[in-house]
Amino acid sequence: MTSLNGPRMDANIVVLGTDNVGKSALIVRFLTRRFIGEYGDIGMLSFHGLIYKFSFIYIFFSFHCNRYVGFSTESLYTHNIVVDGREQTLNIWDTPYSQQDLSSESLMCEKRVQWADGFVLVYSICDRSSFNAVSRLLQIIKSTKDFLGFEKMPIVIVGNKRDLHHRRTVLSEEGRLLALSADCQFYEVSAAENYHSVLMVFHGLMDRIRESRVSVKKLAGIKGIVKSMSAVFARRRTDSL
Numbered sequence: 643m644t645s646l647n648g649p650r651m652d653a654n655i656v657v658l659g660t661d662n663v664g665k666s667a668l669i670v671r672f673l674t675r676r677f678i679g680e681y682g683d684i685g686m687l688s689f690h691g692l693i694y695k696f697s698f699i700y701i702f703f704s705f706h707c708n709r710y711v712g713f714s715t716e717s718l719y720t721h722n723i724v725v726d727g728r729e730q731t732l733n734i735w736d737t738p739y740s741q742q743d744l745s746s747e748s749l750m751c752e753k754r755v756q757w758a759d760g761f762v763l764v765y766s767i768c769d770r771s772s773f774n775a776v777s778r779l780l781q782i783i784k785s786t787k788d789f790l791g792f793e794k795m796p797i798v799i800v801g802n803k804r805d806l807h808h809r810r811t812v813l814s815e816e817g818r819l820l821a822l823s824a825d826c827q828f829y830e831v832s833a834a835e836n837y838h839s840v841l842m843v844f845h846g847l848m849d850r851i852r853e854s855r856v857s858v859k860k861l862a863g864i865k866g867i868v869k870s871m872s873a874v875f876a877r878r879r880t881d882s883l
């Protein structure tokens with residue numbers, strides 16, 4: 643299907659990280675431009691045609707998100723955006739953290755990697771253990787991806803709560819280095835203070851997903867050519883016997 647200037651693109655994004663790092667705040671900031679804290683933590687709020695039912699993770703979007711699948715502890719948001727004249731649909735899975743996620747045999751991890759086109763791994767710059775968890779999550783995603791035989795898995799690492807720099811326990815360089823070592827993108831943001839840096843996170847990931855799809859297509863094309871050439875040579879060999 644085509645839209646505006648080009649083919650439509652759909653992408654599934656999983657947001658992962660330990661408790662309280664600001665996963666929901668990042669998603670809500672991206673979807674509504676507002677900080678989750680501005681809404682209060684309970685009640686029904688109506689804002690610009692959106693209806694939010696907050697018990698924090700439990701959010702119902704009736705306007706921006708045209709589909710909602712909710713479980714008691716996790717949410718799937720569907721969001722349509724236009725980037726460079728292309729209509730894009732993002733499905734964003736806000737997942738709760740569990741110790742099981744750090745197990746390489748985790749079926750849940752397999753399910754997420756199978757579903758996802760890209761990951762956003764979030765830590766808080768004030769919480770060293772959340773950073774260590776991201777490092778471990780990176781390894782688990784990579785080994786699951788290899789096990790499933792996937793070529794690429796675009797990942798963005800996000801150090802959130804930049805506004806709390808006076809309480810920082812993780813240096814920017816550490817985040818950048820981790821991302822570099824795993825060939826990921828890296829952003830330090832404040833979901834509380836800045837919309838644009840949060841927008842960059844999701845747009846950056848969309849760019850990587852688009853690039854990885856192009857390179858997977860190219861690779862499939864090359865593999866196809868090699869396969870048909872091998873078949874021709876094999877036939878010639880048997881013909882000459």
Ligand SMILES: Nc1nc2c(ncn2[C@@H]2O[C@H](COP(=O)(O)OP(=O)(O)OP(=O)(O)O)[C@@H](O)[C@H]2O)c(=O)[nH]1
Nearest residue numbers: 661662663664665666667679802803804832833834
């Ligand atoms: N100062 C500051 N607080 C933030 C920021 N992002 C989120 N918070 C606060 O951190 C707390 C946790 O935010 P959530 O978005 O619920 O975090 P979460 O990772 O979804 O947490 P779980 O529901 O436990 O998985 C809330 O009190 C937010 O208001 C930020 O950038 N700066």
